[in-house]
Amino acid sequence: MASIVTVAAHEVVRATYPRPVTESDEIGMAVGKAIDETLAHFSWEARDARRTSLAAMNRRAADVLDRELADADLRLAPTERDRQLEQIAGVLGAFRKSEVMGLGRPRSRLVLINEHVGVYTQPDYWDGRERFYEMKSYRALPMPPDVELQMRLFQLGFPDFQAYLACFDRHAAPVTVTIERIPSIEERVAREVLSIALRVGTEHGVAKVLEYVDAPTVRYNVSA
Helix, strand or coil, rough: CEEEEEHHHHHHHHCCCCCCCCCHHHHHHHHHHHHHHHHHHHHHHHHHCCCCCCCHHHHHHHHHHHHHHHHHCCCCCHHHHHHEEEEEHHHHHHHCCCCCCCCCCCCCCEEECCCCCCECCCCCCCCCCCCCEEEECCCCCCCCCCHHHHHHHHHHCCCCCCCEEEEEEECCCCEEEEEEEEECHHHHHHHHHHHHHHHHHCCCCCCEHHHHCCCCCCECCCCH
């Protein structure tokens, strides 16, 4: 049986662009989790033609936010919590009207490099045919380096799909929505991204038996 090491795409990004996590970052991550979990749940319900109310979405998001803040041992003043919930509500309302609402989350795919390092790639949404979408609750266009690396890894994992970055900027009032197609990955860029992933996976990957990895696999070779 073949032995490999695996990492997730977000671990490759974090290792390549490390930075200290501030309290503001932790609050932002809690808000992001509240948005992500809520939209994933109600997009799933929408696929089954269930009626989705914005009030129900906001209630679920508030519960998730409070849970994430408690897990991070963070406390917000009531006015700050209300401000964050207002931003979340703006994103939920904008998403509900967008082309992404009702789409599913694709199954994670393994980008296998040199039969040695596997990177799990899983964008937020896809239509199952030709498009995948990665969502951000802030404006990430033009793409900063960390977001670009993440999108390139997803393109390697889903090479037959068009990549879209969906930005719902919660810091704008009202929320601005930008859904932009990301150009296909060039061969030179693909080699650079694969080299980065190979290095990070070799240094930080978790050993696994390839035959036991339950994920569609896309294979690449690159010079070490």
